[in-house]
Amino acid sequence: MRYILLLILHITLLATDYDCIVVGSSPFSLFEALYQYHSGNRVMILEEAAECGGAWKGINVCGIMHADLGCHQIGHDTTLKAFLEKYAGCKIVSMDHPNQAFDSTKSPNGWYFSRGCYELIENLLKLISATDITLLNNTRADNVSIDANQKIATIQTKNGSYTTKKVIVTPMVSINVQPANQPQNYGKSKHYHLYMLIQDPTTPRFSYHGGVVSGASRMMNLSHFVGLVGTGRQLIVVQTYNEQYLSSAQTFLDGLKKSNLVDKGAYILETQSYIYESGAFHQGLIHNMGGQGIVEVLQTGHFQSLSTYIPKWQMVLKPYQDALRTP
Numbered sequence: 001m002r003y004i005l006l007l008i009l010h011i012t013l014l015a016t017d018y019d020c021i022v023v024g025s026s027p028f029s030l031f032e033a034l035y036q037y038h039s040g041n042r043v044m045i046l047e048e049a050a051e052c053g054g055a056w057k058g059i060n061v062c063g064i065m066h067a068d069l070g071c072h073q074i075g076h077d078t079t080l081k082a083f084l085e086k087y088a089g090c091k092i093v094s095m096d097h098p099n100q101a102f103d104s105t106k107s108p109n110g111w112y113f114s115r116g117c118y119e120l121i122e123n124l125l126k127l128i129s130a131t132d133i134t135l136l137n138n139t140r141a142d143n144v145s146i147d148a149n150q151k152i153a154t155i156q157t158k159n160g161s162y163t164t165k166k167v168i169v170t171p172m173v174s175i176n177v178q179p180a181n182q183p184q185n186y187g188k189s190k191h192y193h194l195y196m197l198i199q200d201p202t203t204p205r206f207s208y209h210g211g212v213v214s215g216a217s218r219m220m221n222l223s224h225f226v227g228l229v230g231t232g233r234q235l236i237v238v239q240t241y242n243e244q245y246l247s248s249a250q251t252f253l254d255g256l257k258k259s260n261l262v263d264k265g266a267y268i269l270e271t272q273s274y275i276y277e278s279g280a281f282h283q284g285l286i287h288n289m290g291g292q293g294i295v296e297v298l299q300t301g302h303f304q305s306l307s308t309y310i311p312k313w314q315m316v317l318k319p320y321q322d323a324l325r326t327p
């Protein structure tokens with residue numbers, strides 16, 4: 001009897017609030033959270049922003065809902081395409097001809113989501129809602145303290161702390177690892193975007209393009225993805241090299257006209273800039289703090305890196321429609 005009581009006490013002391021806490025909500029983090037949940041774990045997601053998706057979220061700009069945050073290019077990987085169609089319910093189209101299905105011979109810029117990256121995040125959030133996963137937006141994970149002996153971690157937020165057996169982060173998450181025995185230098189990177197809502201009644205002439213004009217690294221015409229085709233207006237986003245170019249809308253529009261990428265008579269209706277800040281997780285700290293096996297870092301360098309995890313994820317994830325029907 002005494003042993004049973006001791007065992008219960010031991011289990012109680014070691015009980016954690018969650019089996020797994022995922023910090024951040026890029027597609028990598030949301031898929032991994034679903035994978036952990038469907039593997040039988042109690043899962044929490046902490047996201048400091050109001051919206052989920054990280055660099056792949058949809059934002060409201062120039063009065064248009066769910067526009068891509070910046071410019072994206074995924075490429076031609078058909079295994080990844082098939083995975084997103086089956087497990088995230090995405091409709092995939094040609095990036096170069098968004099009103100057509102993807103055909104690798106006719107789409108040098110690869111494939112994309114029919115409603116932009118918002119489509120992927122929206123569908124993943126529907127899958128999350130069909131589970132018991134706890135998702136807290138507007139909640140920054142400030143610190144993670146590792147107890148290497150008990151093999152648990154405690155995550156602190158401004159509203160409380162949560163214990164867990166496993167913490168999953170991504171390289172662009174910024175979080176302090178405790179106990180800190182060395183400087184934790186999390187330089188944030190800024191990514192600059194200028195949105196231009198223009199009057200141009202012609203059919204959009206590109207979806208994804210290189211810079212064209214000095215100061216622009218790449219651009220996307222988001223009109224197809226946000227449903228503006230046929231309205232006489234087009235939404236273009238330019239990723240700029242730095243902050244100073246965020247006031248260069250007229251120069252960018254003139255460059256687009258010169259390259260025949262918009263109509264010669266096009267003019268600007270509205271502009272809005274958006275600066276995205278990404279962090280930099282110091283992966284070496286996990287080793288220093290004895291956090292191996294407790295803190296896992298997903299490798300997220302490019303969107304295509306999702307492919308690395310497909311064999312693991314598809315062992316437990318259900319196809320999209322089935323997952324929505326049966327939690």
Ligand SMILES: Cc1cc2nc3c(=O)[nH]c(=O)nc-3n(C[C@H](O)[C@H](O)[C@H](O)COP(=O)(O)OP(=O)(O)OC[C@H]3O[C@@H](n4cnc5c(N)ncnc54)[C@H](O)[C@@H]3O)c2cc1C
Pocket residue numbers: 023024025026027028029046047048049052053054055056069070071072073074139140141142170171172173174175191276278279300301302303304
């Ligand atoms: C602007 C931009 C454009 C990109 N374009 C492309 C592209 O075209 N093609 C491509 O293949 N790859 C692209 N990438 C690469 C992209 O980084 C990866 O595809 C992927 O989004 C990285 O995922 P991540 O989780 O590491 O970072 P992110 O996508 O930045 O997500 C990190 C998330 O964690 C949250 N977060 C951070 N710290 C905390 C904390 N302490 N507590 C709670 N939440 C936290 C952030 O708010 C954010 O939502 C782009 C990246 C950026 C920044």
